[in-house]
Amino acid sequence: MADGEALVVEAEAPAPAVLEIFLAFSRVGLTSFGGGLSGWMMREFVQRRRWVDEGEFLSGLALAQALPGVNVVNLSIWIGFRLRGGPGALAGALGMIVPPMLLAVALVALSGTLLQSPLAYKVLAGVAAAALGLSLQMGLRAARRAARGVVPVAVMAITFLAIFQAGLPLLWVVAAMAPVSIAWSAWRLRRGA
Amino acid sequence: MNDGPLLRLLLIHLPLSFLTVGGGQSIISELHRQVVPVQGWMSDADFLNLFALSRMTPGPGALLSSMVGWQVAGWAGAVVASFGLFAPSSVLVFGLAHLWRRSRGAAWTKAVELGLAPVAAGMILAAGFTLLQAAEGGALAWAVAAASTALLILTRVSPFLLLGAGGLIFALVLG
Structure with a gap:
């Protein structure tokens, strides 16, 4: 806000300032009721602000899921680093953690009496159901984008079924599928496809 | 005086940082074991209450740790628990991001x-379908999720508006 810059973000946006990164991640962290945080992040950083492109976002998300740590915090570090190096990573992670933490603790301090009413419980279940749309929307976009041939589609289908139907641990599935898929991509790239 | 619980909060959370996979649900049973039977910091009911609250607040679900920390040792406890949970894994991701940037444009990236x-x-x-299966509200939840997915794909509607509408529909239909 100090430089009074207009908030018109077009296709090729310049790298945002560190404070701007912090505020943008805080906004996502504080408004993401009902879960589906990575869907919020994709909508905000890929579709709305165009800070990163969809391919970068998705590979960052897969890595963030596979690495130890809370996935959305990992993803915040990944995107923040991509935007502004070390300070950007710190701003992204702190924005995602600190303001929601203050709110969470404030709620505990108020002993959550408001949230314990049955009506509030139903409202929050409805919010969570609507928030699922964010995850599903992101999944469908990602699927359409990744479906570039028989092998990627097979990788996608097996990953989905292994986690959703077979209930295998995410880490095992990624450890098995990622190397296969990466090797195939490397082979394709080498052949200049 | 607060040194005891603060140090123990830190020592409990540091290893949990590397055991967190995905959204943070993977550590809840271990956190519960440490906080309720091992340390005796709170009752089962208190823990469940915090868990329910953590699911209702925005932000990462793993903020349950901050809530536990606050309950045990106030603001210092909240900060120490959050630091312990988030810092070690973050350093790892940071290192990888660095490595990634150095080899940017390389064929392997x-x-x-x-x-x-x-x-x-x-x-x-x-993940989306698993959550859908577990969603409270049955068919209504499926309908709301499907409508919200379609609107998000086809229009530029604010997700905020959709969340509000979802809450309102549930309140009207089930309330």
């Missing part, structure tokens, strides 16, 4: 990016 895309898509869809 391109292959990794392309290769991870279908894995990520399968993962995201599986």
Whole structure:
């Protein structure tokens, strides 16, 4: 806000300032009721602000899921680093953690009496159901984008079924599928496809 | 005086940082074991109450740790628990991001990016459907989720508006 810059973000946006990164991640962290945080992040950083492109976002998300740590915090570090190096990573992670933490603790301090009413419980279940749309929307976009041939589609289908139907641990599935898929991509790239 | 619980909060959370996979649900049973039977900091009911609250607040679900920390040792406890949970894994991701940047444009980063895309898509869809299956409200939840998905794909509607509408519909239909 100090430089009074207009908030018109077009296709090729310049790298945002560190404070701007912090505020943008805080906004996502504080408004993401009902879960589906990575869907919020994709909508905000890929579709709305165009800070990163969809391919970068998705590979960052897969890595963030596979690495130890809370996935959305990992993803915040990944995107923040991509935007502004070390300070950007710190701003992204702190924005995602600190303001929601203050709110969470404030709620505990108020002993959550408001949230314990049955009506509030139903409202929050409805919010969570609507928030699922964010995850599903992101999944469908990602699927359409990744479906570039028989092998990627097979990788996608097996990953989905292994986690959703077979209930295998995410880490095992990624450890098995990622190397296969990466090797195939490397082979394709080498052949200049 | 607060040194005891603060140090123990830190020591409990540091290893949990590396055991967190995904959204943070993986550590809840271990956190419960430490906080309720081992340390005796709170009762089962208190823990469940905090868990329910953590699911209702925005932000990462793992903020349950901050809530536990606050309950045990006030603001200092909240900060220490959050630091312990988030810092170690964050350093690892930071290191990888650094490595990634150094080799930007290299053939292998391109292959990794392309290769991870279908894995990520399968993962995201599986997570969405798992949550849908577990959603409270049965058919109504499915209808709201489907409508919200369609609107998000087809229009530029603010997700905020959709969340409000979802809450309102549930209140009207089930309330």
